[in-house]
Amino acid sequence: MEGNRIQLPKLGLVRFAKSREIEGRILSATVRRNSSGKYFVSxxxxxxxxxxxxxxxxxxxxxxxxxxxxxxxSxxxxxDNPKYLRKYETKLACW
Structure with a gap:
């Protein structure tokens, strides 16, 4: 990874917006596309x-x-259960 770009197989360097800094050794990346056509990398x-x-x-x-x-x-x-229906059942029947 360089700056705001990530190297993906078959696509090459792709620009992306980071939500947080990536720390440690990268094990895998999952690319998904939602219904509006936007791509997301996890x-x-x-x-x-x-x-x-x-x-x-x-x-x-x-x-x-x-x-x-x-x-x-614990x-x-x-x-206890708030039994509002039983409490106001007669008033609701009048409406």
Whole structure:
């Protein structure tokens, strides 16, 4: 890759707009064309480290959606279903 150009087999050097800097060793590139005729290149790279910050697991909460309760949290808290239809059913029938 040179500047804002990428070398593709059978096409040669092709200009492109980068959404982010490419880091590490390039493993593969996938070229796709959407219905409007624009081409998009997805580049897969192998990096030595991951620059993303790990999430503190003590602050994260798991949510399980259910039928009896709207949500059950991993902290043990349950959130009841908001039953708006049953609450306003008679008022809706008058309209």
């Amino acid at each position: 580049v897969l790279c192998n990096m030595l480290y991951c620059p993303y910050v790990r999430v503190d697991k003590t602050k994260s909460v798991g949510i399980d959606l259910g039928l009896k309760h709207f949500a059950n949290l 902290t043990g808290e349950t959130i």
